[in-house]
Every structure is written in structure tokens, then in C-alpha cells.
Amino acid sequence: MSEERANNFIRALVDEDLASGRYPKVVTRFPPEPNGFLHIGHAKSVCLNFGLARDYGGHCNLRFDDTNPAKEDVEYVESIKEDVQWLGFTWDDRLYYASDYFERLCQRAEELIKKGHAYVCQLTPEQVRQYRGTLTEPGRDSPWRDRPSQESLELFRRMRAGHFAEGEMFLRARIDMASPNLNMRDPALFRIRKVSHHRTGDQWPIYPMYDYAHCVSDAIEGVTFSICTLEFEDHRPLYDWVLEKLDWPEPRPRQIEFARLNLEGALMSKRKLLQLVKENYVDGWDDPRLPTLAALRRRGVTPEAIRLFCERIGVAKKDSWIELEWLEKAIRDDLNPKVRRVMAVLDPLLVTLTNWPEGLVKDIPAPYFPDAPERMGFRDLRLTKRIYIEREDFSLDPPAGFHRLTLGGTARLRWSGYLRCQEAKLDAAGQPSELFCSYSEEPQGQVSAKKRPGIIHWAPAELSIPAVARLYDRLFVVPRPTGDLARELNPGSLVERANCRLEPALADLKTGERVQFERLGYFYLEKGPTATEPGLFNRVVTLKDSWAKAKKKEDKRGPES
Numbered sequence: 140m141s142e143e144r145a146n147n148f149i150r151a152l153v154d155e156d157l158a159s160g161r162y163p164k165v166v167t168r169f170p171p172e173p174n175g176f177l178h179i180g181h182a183k184s185v186c187l188n189f190g191l192a193r194d195y196g197g198h199c200n201l202r203f204d205d206t207n208p209a210k211e212d213v214e215y216v217e218s219i220k221e222d223v224q225w226l227g228f229t230w231d232d233r234l235y236y237a238s239d240y241f242e243r244l245c246q247r248a249e250e251l252i253k254k255g256h257a258y259v260c261q262l263t264p265e266q267v268r269q270y271r272g273t274l275t276e277p278g279r280d281s282p283w284r285d286r287p288s289q290e291s292l293e294l295f296r297r298m299r300a301g302h303f304a305e306g307e308m309f310l311r312a313r314i315d316m317a318s319p320n321l322n323m324r325d326p327a328l329f330r331i332r333k334v335s336h337h338r339t340g341d342q343w344p345i346y347p348m349y350d351y352a353h354c355v356s357d358a359i360e361g362v363t364f365s366i367c368t369l370e371f372e373d374h375r376p377l378y379d380w381v382l383e384k385l386d387w388p389e390p391r392p393r394q395i396e397f398a399r400l401n402l403e404g405a406l407m408s409k410r411k412l413l414q415l416v417k418e419n420y421v422d423g424w425d426d427p428r429l430p431t432l433a434a435l436r437r438r439g440v441t442p443e444a445i446r447l448f449c450e451r452i453g454v455a456k457k458d459s460w461i462e463l464e465w466l467e468k469a470i471r472d473d474l475n476p477k478v479r480r481v482m483a484v485l486d487p488l489l490v491t492l493t494n495w496p497e498g499l500v501k502d503i504p505a506p507y508f509p510d511a512p513e514r515m516g517f518r519d520l521r522l523t524k525r526i527y528i529e530r531e532d533f534s535l536d537p538p539a540g541f542h543r544l545t546l547g548g549t550a551r552l553r554w555s556g557y558l559r560c561q562e563a564k565l566d567a568a569g570q571p572s573e574l575f576c577s578y579s580e581e582p583q584g585q586v587s588a589k590k591r592p593g594i595i596h597w598a599p600a601e602l603s604i605p606a607v608a609r610l611y612d613r614l615f616v617v618p619r620p621t622g623d624l625a626r627e628l629n630p631g632s633l634v635e636r637a638n639c640r641l642e643p644a645l646a647d648l649k650t651g652e653r654v655q656f657e658r659l660g661y662f663y664l665e666k667g668p669t670a671t672e673p674g675l676f677n678r679v680v681t682l683k684d685s686w687a688k689a690k691k692k693e694d695k696r697g698p699e700s
């Protein structure tokens with residue numbers, strides 16, 4: 140892999156622990172909850188966990204944290220496996236599920252009860268809240284806190300046998316109701332949930348809480364570094380407490396927290412992503428406008444680009460926002476040396492070359508990779524009497540500084556000669572429907588260096604290939620969406636160009652291939668053409684940072700009045 144390898148504080152801690160002999164090797168895990176598709180934030184965690192294991196010659200487990208049956212589903216399990224593999228990582232035979240540990244988690248809970256470190260509490264959920272206290276006030280002990288262990292043990296076994304209703308009682312740790320850390324105020328370990336689980340069915344009427352299941356699962360798997368996001372920092376004392384009270388043998392896993400990825404322009408909470416999908420604001424979890432890995436893949440982003448992005452943003456201990464430009468830059472930098480440059484017209488305007496003989500086809504060799512022609516070879520462009528140019532490249536009423544085609548003006552065709560526009564046929568709405576131009580190998584008349592004609596892309600009319608292109612813009616009009624969809628969604632986030640024309644050499648393009656359409660961006664052939672349907676292209680990314688430009692313009696214009 141060629142991506143640069145950032146040093147980060149986690150590597151420093153790992154180095155320390157290996158040097159001191161605390162751990163013989165590095166074992167990490169990636170622990171997704173199967174309640175949604177993975178997004179680019181998860182990719183940061185995947186790259187970090189699997190990347191550390193790879194670089195230190197250890198291993199990384201894939202563990203589904205499936206302790207909350209109500210929201211989880213096998214569909215998500217499958218998509219997560221696919222996405223991790225697609226990113227380029229492997230868990231070999233170490234695919235685990237927290238639900239596989241339910242039995243052991245139960246036995247360990249009994250151990251805590253017997254040692255007096257846990258008890259069955261019969262406060263109602265409302266009472267539990269009242270007893271908990273606040274950040275400034277200590278909590279109060281539950282009246283059940285000092286019940287005999289034997290009684291708790293029996294109740295816990297009956298909870299497990301399904302004898303009680305949800306909310307009637309729960310198992311909680313016996314720590315300290317006055318702790319300044321609310322997580323340590325006798326947190327729940329097991330609760331009654333009469334919900335079917337996607338793997339264990341109706342076998343379990345009780346489910347372990349995340350904080351209890353996670354540390355024990357890590358310990359069972361021999362994980363050394365349990366890397367998680369910052370919001371778990373205050374849970375670390377509980378993580379350590381559980382393993383300590385279980386007398387778990389050393390070396391116990393070490394929890395290390397890092398800052399989650401916040402990406403501007405993207406909504407990453409799974410709950411909000413689910414809402415976008417369920418309420419049909421987007422076309423499924425893999426809609427190319429979403430920040431999910433399935434969406435980025437469908438859009439045409441490569442796993443290399445995502446890994447490069449994750450390397451570049453690094454890993455820090457402080458929360459921050461990353462601008463979307465970073466992701467787009469990584470995508471461009473990845474594709475730039477890999478793909479051929481070709482021509483496509485997305486919004487065609489017919490041009491007839493008035494002085495070109497009917498039936499003449501001129502083959503013009505053009506390099507696929509102009510910066511280093513030998514790298515990708517040449518293809519023939521086919522110039523004919525009728526061609527298409529981009530509607531945008533002609534203006535009846537050119538603004539100042541417009542260097543492309545105008546009535547009476549001259550523009551150069553990419554890799555060939557010059558057009559001079561003699562006449563524009565207009566439709567009923569006054570828009571040009573066809574241009575008539577003379578063609579010459581050299582510019583006609585005097586051309587000063589300053590007023591050099593602009594170069595425009597083109598495709599031959601009859602010999603070109605029809606295609607559909609989807610142009611994606613940001614899903615939200617604000618950089619940091621909150622999820623207020625009515626106000627924040629960008630109505631122009633998807634523009635479909637149904638009548639594109641591709642240069643003839645693209646007849647051999649295969650589904651899943653990427654190209655650069657010159658001047659337009661990098662494109663990905665999501666669905667190849669069939670006998671009845673043209674090929675469908677997604678724009679992976681534009682060539683320039685259009686958003687930064689728009690922002691600059693906006694700044695100049697000032698706030699909208």
C-alpha cells in the first residue's frame with residue numbers, strides 16, 4: 140500500500156506497551172452494532188483497528204456487538220462484512236458475535252453476584268432515574284442494594300428463565316452511588332427484553348448492557364487494545380472495574396479513546412441515515428449521496444481513496460470537523476494516475492460543420508493520458524460533419540471573459556481544429572437548438588495571445604454512444620447538518636443527464652470502470668449499456684473543488700437578503 144503512514148498517539152501507546160512487555164502482540168477488534176450500514180466514520184475505525192494489527196503483525200477481530208436486538212438485523216451484518224472486505228481488510232476466521240458470549244456473560248454475572256459486586260434491583264425505571272442523582276448531586280442507594288447475594292442469584296436465574304416482565308427488575312453492578320462519574324453509580328448489567336434476536340431468536344429474555352458485554356467480550360477474545368471513540372472515555376473506569384472484579388487474568392485489554400470523524404456535509408448518525416432511507420429522501424442505504432461505504436462504492440469511489448483519506452486525517456484525541464474537500468481530494472489523488480482521459484458531452488448541442496464534406500470521417504489519434512502519453516496509449520477521435528458540444532460552451536450573450544464559442548466567435552475543439560460560429564438556430568423558447576460553424580485547422584483571422592480561443596470538448600454526432608450520467612452534489616445545503624431535513628436538504632443534490640454522448644472509443648468500457656471525462660470530472664460506469672438501455676455513469680467527483688469556489692462567491696456576495 141502506498142499511502143503515507145501517519146504516526147499517531149495510539150501507535151505511541153502501543154509501542155510503549157509492547158516495549159514494556161505488557162502485551163506480547165497486538166490484538167484489536169472492530170465492533171460494529173448491526174443496526175445500519177457502515178459509513179465513512181466507521182471506515183476511520185476500521186482502518187485504525189485493522190491497520191494497527193497489520194502494521195504490528197497482530198490481528199483484528201470483526202465482532203458484531205449485537206446486544207440490542209430491537210434495532211438489529213442480518214441485512215446489516217451482511218453489508219458490514221462486505222464493506223470491511225471491500226475496504227481491503229480481513230478478519231480471517233475471527234468473525235465473532237457478542238451474542239455468542241451470552242452464556243458466558245451470564246455465568247460471569249453470577250460470579251459478580253456471588254462476590255457481592257452485583258444485585259438484582261426492583262426499582263422502576265422512573266425510580267431508577269430519581270435515585271441516580273445528577274452531575275452535582277450524589278445518587279441514593281437502591282433499597283435492594285444490600286439484599287443477600289443468594290436472593291439476587293435466584294432472582295437473576297428466574298429473570299433468565301423468563302419469569303418476569305420487562306422493567307420489573309434488572310441486574311446492576313454494586314459500585315458507588317456517590318461516584319462523581321455517573322457511569323459508576325451502580326450501572327445496569329443485564330435487563331429484561333422480550334424481543335427476538337436476529338441470531339438467538341427467542342432463547343434469551345434478558346440481554347447484557349453494552350458496557351458490561353463489551354469489556355468481557357474483549358477479554359474473552361484476548362484483545363489487547365480496545366479502541367473506541369471519545370464518548371466512552373467516562374466509561375473506561377467501568378470497563379476496568381468489571382474485569383478487575385471478575386479477577387480477569389492479566390494482561391487485560393486496555394481501552395483507548397480517539398476522536399470520531401465528523402465530516403462536513405455528511406450526516407453520520409445511523410438513526411438519521413435510517414430516517415433518510417425509510418422516508419425515501421434517498422434511494423436506499425447505498426444512494427451515492429450518502430456517506431455510507433456502500434454509497435461511496437456505488438458512486439465509484441475506490442477503497443484505496445478511502446484508506447488514503449483516513450491516513451491523511453490521522454487520529455487525534457480531540458474532536459474536530461473535517462471538510463468534505465479532504466475526502467474529495469483523496470478521491471482525485473487516487474484516481475488521477477489511474478484512469479484515462481476521454482471526452483463525453485453531457486448536455487449536447489448539435490453543431491454542423493458547414494465546410495466539411497458529408498460522409499468524411501477523420502481519425503485523430505489522441506493520448507489517453509496527456510501528461511505521459513506512453514502510459515496509457517492512444518485512441519482515435521472521429522471527427523465528422525455533425526458533432527455535439529456542451530450546451531454550456533456556447534453563449535448567445537456571452538458574459539465578460541467568456542472564452543468559448545459565441546456567435547461569430549471562435550473556439551478550439553479538443554485535439555483538433557477551430558470552429559467559427561456562423562449561425563445559431565433557435566427553438567421556440569429562444570434557446571439554440573443547432574449551430575452552424577466553419578471548421579479550420581488553424582484559427583481564422585488574427586488571434587492575439589490574450590484572446591486565445593477556449594478549448595472545448597466534443598463528440599461526433601452519429602458515431603458517439605448514448606449514455607446517462609448522474610451528477611451528485613451535496614445532500615445538504617449547510618456544512619454541518621443537524622437533521623432538520625425540511626430546511627437542510629439540497630433540492631439539487633442529484634441532476635440526471637439523460638442524453639449524454641460519449642466518444643466512440645468508449646464502446647469497450649466495462650461496468651465498474653472509471654474514466655475522466657475531460658473538464659467534467661471522474662465518472663464511474665455503474666451499469667453498462669444493454670440492448671435497450673444506455674450505460675449509466677455516476678460522477679465520482681468533480682475535477683475542481685466547486686464547493687470552495689461557491690463558498691468564496693458567496694462570501695463576496697454577502698449574506699442573502
Ligand code: ATP
Nearest residue numbers: 170171172180181183184367368399400407408409
Ligand atoms: P452511530 O453513532 O453512527 O450509530 P455507533 O458508534 O453507534 O455509530 P457502532 O456500530 O457502535 O456505531 O460503531 C462501531 C465502531 O465504529 C465503534 O468502535 C465506534 O467507535 C466506531 N465509529 C462509529 N462512528 C465513528 C466515527 N464517526 N468516527 C470514528 N469511529 C466511529
Ligand code: MG
Nearest residue numbers: 170171172204
Ligand atoms: Mg455504538
